[in-house]
Amino acid sequence: MTTITNPRMPHGITPRPLLPHANAYAPMLATVHEIIEESPTIKSIRVVLNDDEAQRSFTFEPGQVGQLSVFGAGEATFVISSPPSEKRFLQFSVMLAGEVTAAIHRLSVGETVGVRAPLGNFFPYKDWFGKNVFFIAGGIGIAPIRTIMLHVLEHAENYGSLHLLFGARKPGDLAFKQDIPDWLTRSDLDCTLCVDRADESWSHKTGMVPSVLEELAPQPENTVAVLCGPPVMIKYTIETLEKLGFSPEHIITTLEKRMKCGIGICGRCNIGGLYVCVDGPVFSWKTLQGLPNEL
Amino acid sequence: MNCYRFLAKDALSAFLAFLAERERVLVPVEKNGARSSVVFEEWHEGLPFTMLKSTVPPKAAVLPQCEVLFTCRRVPDEGDQNRHVMVLDDTLTAQPTVIVATRPCDARGFAVLDRPYLNGLYQDPYYAARRKELTVLTLTCPTGCESCFCHWVGGGPSSPEGSDVLLTEIEGGYLCQSVTEKGRSLLERSALPDGEDRLASMQEARKKAYQSLGRAPDLKTAPQRISERFSDLDFWNRWTEACISCGACTYFCPTCYCFTITDEGDPAHAEGGRRLRSWDNCMSSLFTREASGHNPRRKKAERMRNRISHKYATYPENWGVFSCSGCGRCVSNCPTGIDIRAILLSALGKEEDMISHGTQSKETGQ
Ligand SMILES: Cc1cc2nc3c(=O)[nH]c(=O)nc-3n(C[C@H](O)[C@H](O)[C@H](O)COP(=O)(O)OP(=O)(O)OC[C@H]3O[C@@H](n4cnc5c(N)ncnc54)[C@H](O)[C@@H]3O)c2cc1C
Numbered sequence: 001m002t003t004i005t006n007p008r009m010p011h012g013i014t015p016r017p018l019l020p021h022a023n024a025y026a027p028m029l030a031t032v033h034e035i036i037e038e039s040p041t042i043k044s045i046r047v048v049l050n051d052d053e054a055q056r057s058f059t060f061e062p063g064q065v066g067q068l069s070v071f072g073a074g075e076a077t078f079v080i081s082s083p084p085s086e087k088r089f090l091q092f093s094v095m096l097a098g099e100v101t102a103a104i105h106r107l108s109v110g111e112t113v114g115v116r117a118p119l120g121n122f123f124p125y126k127d128w129f130g131k132n133v134f135f136i137a138g139g140i141g142i143a144p145i146r147t148i149m150l151h152v153l154e155h156a157e158n159y160g161s162l163h164l165l166f167g168a169r170k171p172g173d174l175a176f177k178q179d180i181p182d183w184l185t186r187s188d189l190d191c192t193l194c195v196d197r198a199d200e201s202w203s204h205k206t207g208m209v210p211s212v213l214e215e216l217a218p219q220p221e222n223t224v225a226v227l228c229g230p231p232v233m234i235k236y237t238i239e240t241l242e243k244l245g246f247s248p249e250h251i252i253t254t255l256e257k258r259m260k261c262g263i264g265i266c267g268r269c270n271i272g273g274l275y276v277c278v279d280g281p282v283f284s285w286k287t288l289q290g291l292p293n294e295l
Numbered sequence: 296m297n298c299y300r301f302l303a304k305d306a307l308s309a310f311l312a313f314l315a316e317r318e319r320v321l322v323p324v325e326k327n328g329a330r331s332s333v334v335f336e337e338w339h340e341g342l343p344f345t346m347l348k349s350t351v352p353p354k355a356a357v358l359p360q361c362e363v364l365f366t367c368r369r370v371p372d373e374g375d376q377n378r379h380v381m382v383l384d385d386t387l388t389a390q391p392t393v394i395v396a397t398r399p400c401d402a403r404g405f406a407v408l409d410r411p412y413l414n415g416l417y418q419d420p421y422y423a424a425r426r427k428e429l430t431v432l433t434l435t436c437p438t439g440c441e442s443c444f445c446h447w448v449g450g451g452p453s454s455p456e457g458s459d460v461l462l463t464e465i466e467g468g469y470l471c472q473s474v475t476e477k478g479r480s481l482l483e484r485s486a487l488p489d490g491e492d493r494l495a496s497m498q499e500a501r502k503k504a505y506q507s508l509g510r511a512p513d514l515k516t517a518p519q520r521i522s523e524r525f526s527d528l529d530f531w532n533r534w535t536e537a538c539i540s541c542g543a544c545t546y547f548c549p550t551c552y553c554f555t556i557t558d559e560g561d562p563a564h565a566e567g568g569r570r571l572r573s574w575d576n577c578m579s580s581l582f583t584r585e586a587s588g589h590n591p592r593r594k595k596a597e598r599m600r601n602r603i604s605h606k607y608a609t610y611p612e613n614w615g616v617f618s619c620s621g622c623g624r625c626v627s628n629c630p631t632g633i634d635i636r637a638i639l640l641s642a643l644g645k646e647e648d649m650i651s652h653g654t655q656s657k658e659t660g661q
């Protein structure tokens with residue numbers, strides 16, 4: 001496989017595989033294999049590439065995204081929310097937002113979709129060897145956190161202690177209900193759940209992610225914080241992390257921008273001279289601080 | 296080695312006919328509508344054409360306003376008529392094309408597009424196929440024009456970048472100079488007589504063109520100065536007040552290359568579905584609007600800031616040169632008279648240059 005590094009990325013991120021295609025705009029065909037209702041607005045779609053060999057040899061790094069398309073409706077960007085070790089299918093966890101996501105939510109098992117993947121950079125997990133990792137997810141931000149966290153848990157021997165703080169607006173909005181019991185009980189992960197608005201069934205924390213984080217007060221020494229979620233959550237969570245003493249290079253997040261081509265040409269996803277589709281979506285807070293403030 | 300041939304004025308049509316034997320030939324054609332304009336059209340015997348600078352650059356020859364990326368069709372499976380399969384067709388065809396009498400600023404436009412489309416992390420196969428089949432015969436400009444400023448941004452009235460052949464008007468016709476191997480073999484295949492004996496007149500004409508231009512301000516510090524202006528929203532607001540976000544400045548620009556991708560049709564119907572690529576523009580508020588409604592460039596000033604920054608700061612950061620060839624079309628086609636030169640000079644703090652270049656200044660109300 002041809003690999004290529006991006007000379008513009010300030011911290012040496014592991015090489016990115018190129019699309020196995022000559023035409024980067026033509027999707028691979030895939031078939032919907034399973035649909036999981038995660039919450040009233042989130043569905044996980046598991047797809048299998050129609051070409052057996054393509055499915056078998058498909059590799060990606062945690063945090064990379066794909067363009068999922070429903071032919072006739074359009075294409076939109078989603079992180080691959082299954083871990084790279086999952087070889088049977090690719091999972092996308094899709095929150096209902098507009099036209100394309102609505103068409104994705106209308107899909108049924110057996111239908112054909114298009115996939116352009118993997119695209120973008122990924123979490124620099126090799127830089128975290130020997131460190132504690134504190135994952136923080138808000139809402140659909142759990143999709144990228146799931147892939148990287150499962151990957152890190154599979155190689156837990158390389159890391160220190162592992163934590164997850166996962167928040168949603170209300171209990172019914174928490175995605176990945178199938179995974180949560182495991183996350184809460186496994187010994188190699190310290191998992192905290194929180195909701196903004198609790199109901200009588202709720203036995204976990206109540207409060208917004210930044211305030212629960214402040215309460216948990218993770219020690220910044222030898223720890224990396226990895227956070228994904230809506231822009232407001234990111235903003236206040238970063239403030240809290242800085243207050244707790246985390247340095248900007250140890251705060252890692254992902255950005256969302258409107259995207260089309262996903263390959264650095266169509267020109268809409270830039271922040272300054274960087275393009276989120278090829279130079280991101282994963283950035284350290286330190287890198288973001290050096291870019292124009294246009295989030 | 297350059298190859299020089301002489302193309303007599305009265306041999307022009309025969310030369311076009313020679314080109315048309317092998318390729319589609321695009322020539323500037325005058326259109327007299329509500330507002331007269333010059334656009335590139337396919338030449339055929341007898342089509343009246345002009346050697347004037349075109350109103351619309353020939354960018355569409357490599358990047359059509361709208362094109363089909365692929366078609367998709369849901370058809371019964373050959374083996375099992377009860378099942379369906381999706382068939383994608385992304386066959387791309389590139390018609391061999393020669394552009395005649397474009398100007399150096401537009402030829403440099405192709406060089407600006409080549410970098411992201413051919414030399415980035417991914418190559419654009421549609422663009423690459425058309426570009427490979429394209430030959431550019433450029434007419435050097437006899438003088439500067441009212442709104443152009445090619446020499447500010449690394450070009451000039453006889454800049455060879457992006458061209459395969461340069462034509463310079465001299466007495467009785469045009470001296471043709473090959474720039475690339477492609478241009479050279481084209482000239483050698485032609486029946487045009489040798490032109491080496493007329494080099495002096497060519498040089499004289501080109502020199503005169505340079506002399507007609509005003510003094511160019513030094514734009515070396517532009518990337519840095521514009522980046523420093525990023526947070527100065529007052530500045531961008533002031534320069535964007537009149538803008539109506541129509542996008543004319545980007546659609547007329549030989550170096551603007553943003554696009555959108557949309558689907559239409561229905562793969563299950565007989566006529567099938569298609570994925571289209573169409574020109575888009577960063578002056579539109581929809582360009583960056585996210586599904587959540589969040590928009591990092593909600594204000595027109597923020598969008599102007601992006602357009603100017605891309606041309607004079609971030610594209611240079613990535614590729615080492617400006618993504619503006621100074622053609623002046625955004626100036627002459629803006630319905631509200633916004634002048635990119637004035638914004639540029641003001642961002643650089645070179646207000647005094649604005650007066651001497653006769654560009655509009657908001658401060659002086661001229
Ligand atoms: C890096 C990245 C990772 C992301 N990861 C996830 C994730 O894991 N899970 C998740 O739920 N969301 C994710 N998102 C957000 C997701 O991409 C948007 O929610 C999605 O694009 C919304 O699409 P929509 O069509 O439903 O919304 P709309 O607001 O209707 O449209 C949004 C985009 O879709 C395009 N579109 C609409 N109609 C058409 C059409 N007919 N043809 C072609 N395009 C059309 C629009 O032009 C627009 O660009 C991610 C975004 C980015 C940038």
Ligand code: SF4
Binds near residue numbers: 547550624625626
């Ligand atoms: S920005 Fe204006 S002057 Fe520069 S190339 Fe585009 S249209 Fe011409």
Ligand code: SF4
Binds near residue numbers: 538539545628629
């Ligand atoms: S042509 Fe003029 S009015 Fe239209 S978007 Fe450009 S600057 Fe604004």
Ligand code: FES
Binds near residue numbers: 268270275276277
């Ligand atoms: S999505 Fe097209 S440049 Fe990033």
